[in-house]
Amino acid sequence: MYRAKHFLLQRKTVAQILRSDQLADKYIRNDNQHSLSRGHYAAKADFFFAYEQTATFYYANVAPQWQIFNGNMWADLEQATRTKLDQDNGTSRHVIITGTYDVCTLADVDNVQQPLYLDLPGSIPVPLFYWKLYYDVDAEDGIVYIGLNNPYKTIDDSVYICPNICPNGYHGRGYLDNGRMNDDPEPDANNGLIYCCTKESFENVYGKLDPIVYRPLM
Numbered sequence: 001m002y003r004a005k006h007f008l009l010q011r012k013t014v015a016q017i018l019r020s021d022q023l024a025d026k027y028i029r030n031d032n033q034h035s036l037s038r039g040h041y042a043a044k045a046d047f048f049f050a051y052e053q054t055a056t057f058y059y060a061n062v063a064p065q066w067q068i069f070n071g072n073m074w075a076d077l078e079q080a081t082r083t084k085l086d087q088d089n090g091t092s093r094h095v096i097i098t099g100t101y102d103v104c105t106l107a108d109v110d111n112v113q114q115p116l117y118l119d120l121p122g123s124i125p126v127p128l129f130y131w132k133l134y135y136d137v138d139a140e141d142g143i144v145y146i147g148l149n150n151p152y153k154t155i156d157d158s159v160y161i162c163p164n165i166c167p168n169g170y171h172g173r174g175y176l177d178n179g180r181m182n183d184d185p186e187p188d189a190n191n192g193l194i195y196c197c198t199k200e201s202f203e204n205v206y207g208k209l210d211p212i213v214y215r216p217l218m
Helices: 004-018 021-027 050-055 073-088 199-206
Strands: 036-040 062-066 094-103 105-107 113-115 117-119 123-125 127-136 141-148 194-198
Touching: 004 021, 004 105, 004 113, 004 117, 021 105, 062 123, 062 127, 073 094, 073 127, 073 141, 073 194, 094 199, 127 199, 141 199, 194 199
Parallel strands: none
Antiparallel strands: 036 062, 094 127, 105 113, 117 123, 127 141, 141 194
């Protein structure tokens, strides 16, 4: 189901959920952008050893992710995180934790929002949000980056599940500066939306992330 060649099977599943072949054709397209791919919680490039990199491809480390988000905004965030940690050059200690929250929905033939799954009935939900905690062990504080995994979602207050401390969100290519991403105006769901919350405000919605354990690789 994750492979690009299986977009027809994805389209069939979405057609069943939305009760409309026309809507499925609209949402699931063979353009390497508007179909579901394998989103990694921890990216292969995050690790040094071959056995660690191989482990990132197990299904326990993946969830459905829209390809347009996977290959753009989320990839940017992953690279920005690695760049920031490289710049620190071992002078600080951080823990990076990634997860998902809520279920992506699309409007059916009656304009009723329906939750999306890769398999029916109700198996392998498509997350609405991906999140990544950037935690400073020494400061005992962290920032959570939250990415919208729905290119068809209208950008309104409902997409901000906690107070946004990056006022303009994060839109386009950028980098981390002191744990925060560059701001860029005019967030757009199709191009991607990532915003930032404090660890505490995110936990008010998601639940406690503690205990956070730091284990050096070497």
